[in-house]
Structures are given as C-alpha cells and as structure tokens.
Amino acid sequence: MRSLKQQILILLLGSLIVLAVCFIVAFGWFMKNRAEDAAFIKAQADLATCEEIMDKTFPGPWHEQNGELYKGPAKISLNNQFVDHLSLLTGDTVTIFLGDTRVATTVRGSSEERAIGTKVSANVAQTVLQNGQTFVGKANVVGQWYETGYVPLRTESGNIIGMFYVGISHDYDQKTINGSLITLGILGLSLTIIVALITWFFLQKFIIHPLHNITLGARDIATGHLTQKIKISGSKEIKELENAFNQMVEQLQSLTSEINKTTCDFENNLVPSEEAIYSPPPPDAIVSNPTLDDTTTVNAAEPPTANAVNTGHFRGQSLPKGLNQATLEHVLKFVQTIERPISAEEVAEGVQLTRVTVRRYLEFLEQCGVLKSDQKYGTVGRPLKLFIPL
Known part of the structure; x- marks a missing residue:
C-alpha cells in the first residue's frame, strides 16, 4: 500500500x-x-x-x-x-x-x-x-x-x-x-518538477512529520507510557488532531489512576496485613523459624535480609505499607521459576495482578537484593525495565 x-x-x-x-x-x-x-x-x-x-x-x-x-x-x-x-x-x-x-x-x-x-x-x-x-x-x-x-x-x-x-x-x-510545442513542453515539465519538489517539502513538514509524531505517541500509549503528550506544528486540522490526542492521553491517565487506586484499596481490604495476623513480638525477642534448622533464627525487629527473601521466609517481617506476605512470596516464586530477565507486565500477567501492583513488589525485592534490574532499549518509545533473579 x-x-x-x-x-x-x-x-x-x-x-x-x-x-x-x-x-x-x-x-x-x-x-x-x-x-x-x-x-x-x-x-x-x-x-x-x-x-x-x-x-x-x-x-x-x-x-x-x-x-x-x-x-x-x-x-x-x-x-x-x-x-x-x-x-x-x-x-x-x-x-x-x-x-x-x-x-x-x-x-x-x-x-x-x-x-x-x-x-x-x-x-x-x-x-x-x-x-x-x-x-x-x-x-x-x-x-x-x-x-x-x-x-x-x-x-x-x-x-x-x-x-x-x-x-x-x-x-x-x-x-x-x-518547435513552439517542444519549448512549451520543456517549460511545463520544469514547472511540474518544481511544483512536485515544493509539494513534497510542504507535505513532509506540515503533514507527514506531524502524523509521524502522533504515531510515535500512540505507540508509547500501546507500550504503557501514558505521560507522553505531543506538541506539533501544522495546519488547523493537524492542530485539532493534536488537541484530540492530548485529551485522550489525559483521560487515559485519569482512568489509569482511578483503576490503580481502586485495585490497591481492593487488595488492602481483601488481604489483611501481616501485622493483623501476627502479633509483633517484643523488640528483643528472637523468633525461631520452623522451616530452618535448630541453629537458624531471624530477628523480627530487623528489616528483611537478602537471605531471608531468597529462602522465602517473610513471616513476621515488617513489610512496606500496602504489601502482604502471601503476594510477595507468590511474585518471588513466579520470578524464580522463569529464571530469565522478565518485565513487570509479564509478571503481572503470570500472577494475575495489575502491573502497578506487581512493580511495587518487584522494586521491593530489588531493594532486598533478590532481584536486579536492567534497561532494554528499543527503536520506539521508552526503554523497557527488566528484572533479573540473582
């Protein structure tokens, strides 16, 4: 075509x-x-x-x-x-x-x-x-x-x-x-070439280039980047298309924020926090972990260590607000099963959670040293963040 x-x-x-x-x-x-x-x-x-x-x-x-x-x-x-x-x-x-x-x-x-x-x-x-x-x-x-x-x-x-x-x-x-017709034909051909070049220049600058920018913005939306608005120059119709596109981006941003807020509230109400299930022990208490051998203990007052996360022992640990133990273990188990660099979108699809929620768990695991992240750059749009199990 x-x-x-x-x-x-x-x-x-x-x-x-x-x-x-x-x-x-x-x-x-x-x-x-x-x-x-x-x-x-x-x-x-x-x-x-x-x-x-x-x-x-x-x-x-x-x-x-x-x-x-x-x-x-x-x-x-x-x-x-x-x-x-x-x-x-x-x-x-x-x-x-x-x-x-x-x-x-x-x-x-x-x-x-x-x-x-x-x-x-x-x-x-x-x-x-x-x-x-x-x-x-x-x-x-x-x-x-x-x-x-x-x-x-x-x-x-x-x-x-x-x-x-x-x-x-x-x-x-x-x-x-x-002779007169040949002269006229040569003149007409020259004028046609000049008009074609001028038309190509204006098409490229005022129609094709603005439409290309709108296409790139639409691809950003398709890859999940809803913060990109476009600013282009062109004819009245092109400016109207730009305004319509930017209004669509604003509406998508608002809709995504509402969905994320509703999802977080639903998860917080559906799964009680670990503090509600387990009464925190005294600060100086030592909690024995039944899954470890007799010589292995974990201090409940200390933040989660990389070793504890790697072995899946989060019971009794203090997690950031909005995270729960069962979901964290589920996300970690899925990532360790894949054993390759994976994006938040793939994890969200695998564990049946939203991308925003999964990203919070992955970033927490990265802070704990269980995962590391890397940027994958494509030809169009923002770079893709991949998480790699250690």
Whole structure:
C-alpha cells in the first residue's frame, strides 16, 4: 500500500500532467490556426511585393508569343533565375504559369528537378483562370500542401493568359508549431518538477512529520507510557488532531489512576496485613523459624535480609505499607521459576495482578537484593525495565 505522501504526490502530479497535456493540445490547435492565418497574410503581402518587382524589372504588358510567355520584350518562360531571385527575397516558392502550366518555377518534384510543365490543381485553375479572382488558401503543389497565393496575369486587353504563385510550405508551419510545442513542453515539465519538489517539502513538514509524531505517541500509549503528550506544528486540522490526542492521553491517565487506586484499596481490604495476623513480638525477642534448622533464627525487629527473601521466609517481617506476605512470596516464586530477565507486565500477567501492583513488589525485592534490574532499549518509545533473579 502506498503512503499518504506518495498518494498525494501521485494525485498532484497526475493532475498537473493532465492539465499540461490539455493545455499543450489547446495551445497547439491555437498555434496551428494562427500559423495558417499568418501564412495567408504573408502570401498576400508577397504577391503584392513580387508583382511590383516584376513591373519594375520587366516593364510592359504580359503577352504570349510562339507558345512562350513574355512581359514586355523580356521572355519569362524558363527564366528560372528571376523566380529564384524572388524566392530568395520572400522565402517562398515562386512559380509563373502560362495558362495552367508552369513555365518558370522554384518548385521541385520527387526527382528534385524543377517542376516545369506540370499543371496547377483544378480548383485553383477554376478560381484564377476562369473566374479571374485571387486565390489565397491551402493548395496541393506537386504532391505537397502549401499555404498559397495565386493572382491572374492579364494582357493589355485584359485577357487572362497565366498566373503568378507564391507558396509557404506546410512543413515549415509544422516545424514552427512543433518547435513552439517542444519549448512549451520543456517549460511545463520544469514547472511540474518544481511544483512536485515544493509539494513534497510542504507535505513532509506540515503533514507527514506531524502524523509521524502522533504515531510515535500512540505507540508509547500501546507500550504503557501514558505521560507522553505531543506538541506539533501544522495546519488547523493537524492542530485539532493534536488537541484530540492530548485529551485522550489525559483521560487515559485519569482512568489509569482511578483503576490503580481502586485495585490497591481492593487488595488492602481483601488481604489483611501481616501485622493483623501476627502479633509483633517484643523488640528483643528472637523468633525461631520452623522451616530452618535448630541453629537458624531471624530477628523480627530487623528489616528483611537478602537471605531471608531468597529462602522465602517473610513471616513476621515488617513489610512496606500496602504489601502482604502471601503476594510477595507468590511474585518471588513466579520470578524464580522463569529464571530469565522478565518485565513487570509479564509478571503481572503470570500472577494475575495489575502491573502497578506487581512493580511495587518487584522494586521491593530489588531493594532486598533478590532481584536486579536492567534497561532494554528499543527503536520506539521508552526503554523497557527488566528484572533479573540473582
């Protein structure tokens, strides 16, 4: 299962990618239309420019002589140097037609030779040669699509005998559009990476890290440490979660205190103290212990010794308030039976008492020298205290 951070990043990056793709498609469509419009405007301007250059270079009317096209006294048919000059000035392909046939052109066919003698498309011939109108639009020029402009060539009497053409290759437009889209794509990718890094930083600082601290606090509660409250910074929702968590810790602390108090009162009422069962002997009296041999005695006025605890002789001894002899012997017997380091929780489960009560008996046995304690450190939470029988 993916983490919350990964899910948010995937959702954000997925949204950015979808948005970027939609934007690029819309921008590409917009650029395509704008590029075509710009090409048609350029074709019209180039037509006017080339017509003016032709009139100044070759003064005189257009006419046909012996199947060749002339302007004034100058022969235009096969005058490829002139159309190359116009193409160099405008950046367009340039063609001069006699009727519907190319007689001078920069357009090249599949064999890379000038397309002299080829015909114009039927729709263009209809518009220009028959209707006498200027054609500006897409046209098929020797198998390739161009944004084109065609104007009729008229004799001195007004008859249409040919056409003049300029064209901008559709591949040129496509390269311009593709270059713009690639630039836009690189820019979009860079912005996506920057947004992803910024999002990761804020997620880590204001969401993931606070949630991690709350998780550690919950693990402390699971291990029995109810004193740990958390202090984190984050958004309004994170602060509300922090407050709810700390309120839960306070309620658990209060509930645990009540349970411990009730348990201690119950045990004190259920099992009478040793002082109520046994009348304390005079201070100077020596009490014989029937479980020892005839030469072994225990002074009732002295505190319990390690030897006495180890052998289980607590009868008649003065125990701390709240402890009783039977429970103490029961706890000691259980610990000695295990014969390994053991925690208060394990002992409490084994002797069927609360952890707080068992811990008091274990700490008393530790003071008497019967047990010793050691700290076990884990990866999370407080160290665990283990009791080891000596």
